[in-house]
Amino acid sequence: MILQVGGALPTSxxxxxxxxxxxxxxxxxxxxxxxLISWFIIVFKWAQFRRLRRLxxxxxxxLERTSRLEDAYHAxxxxxxxPYGRLLRExxxxxxxxxxxxxxxxxxxxGAALSPTQLEVLRMMxxxxxxxxxxxxxxxxxxxxxxxxxxxxxxxxxTVLGVxxxxxxxxAGGSGNISAVAPGVAEALVxxxxxxxxxxxxxxxxxxFVSRLGVFTGELEGFAQEIVGTMxxxxxx
Numbered sequence: 001m002i003l004q005v006g007g008a009l010p011t012s013x014x015x016x017x018x019x020x021x022x023x024x025x026x027x028x029x030x031x032x033x034x035x036l037i038s039w040f041i042i043v044f045k046w047a048q049f050r051r052l053r054r055l056x057x058x059x060x061x062x063l064e065r066t067s068r069l070e071d072a073y074h075a076x077x078x079x080x081x082x083p084y085g086r087l088l089r090e091x092x093x094x095x096x097x098x099x100x101x102x103x104x105x106x107x108x109x110x111g112a113a114l115s116p117t118q119l120e121v122l123r124m125m126x127x128x129x130x131x132x133x134x135x136x137x138x139x140x141x142x143x144x145x146x147x148x149x150x151x152x153x154x155x156x157x158x159t160v161l162g163v164x165x166x167x168x169x170x171x172a173g174g175s176g177n178i179s180a181v182a183p184g185v186a187e188a189l190v191x192x193x194x195x196x197x198x199x200x201x202x203x204x205x206x207x208x209f210v211s212r213l214g215v216f217t218g219e220l221e222g223f224a225q226e227i228v229g230t231m232x233x234x235x236x237x
Contacts, residue, residue: 028158031154035198041141052082063075063076069227073088083136083220086129086133087227088223091227098114098121098122099114130221133220137213141210147199148200148206153195155193158190159188162191
């Protein structure tokens, strides 16, 4: 219910918020915290995906200048750490554990090729690394979905509480004219508006980041297959 001071009624949204009940203010505070968290995650993930794009471009440019897997390994290890570099490093290191010294052998050297079982284990290891990089990149994205789902419900909760409070005040005051009803209804609708204002950017950002995460995961999976393909082309698998 609107807390009138000296019979004054609110003339702006800000005054409406200032004069609102404790329940409405509590809901608005929670929504404000959700909004801050949401925008922090949005800015953080946007910067992270932008950095991943730059690292990917630099990584694949360096990769294109090499012809052998061993040369590619040494070239990309000089670059800043990236998911692509870590995937290549893990793949090459695992291959070296299966066949010590095989990378230094001549192309198609006898005994350098992996057995079908070892090749399947290598593929599983690469898939595990792709999954780990995907999960690391996906951190905090689900918070956007949670905020986008919960914020409208919190706004609706505040609206229901506000309407209930307004009707209780009207019943206690014994007045049902528009000047008595309008402030309470307006107060109740404020939380719905704020809830939607918090949820809409969070949902848009969530869908955008999920799309980018899918592209990133696809690139990693394609690169993992390319690693195995390069080993096959060099007669190592």
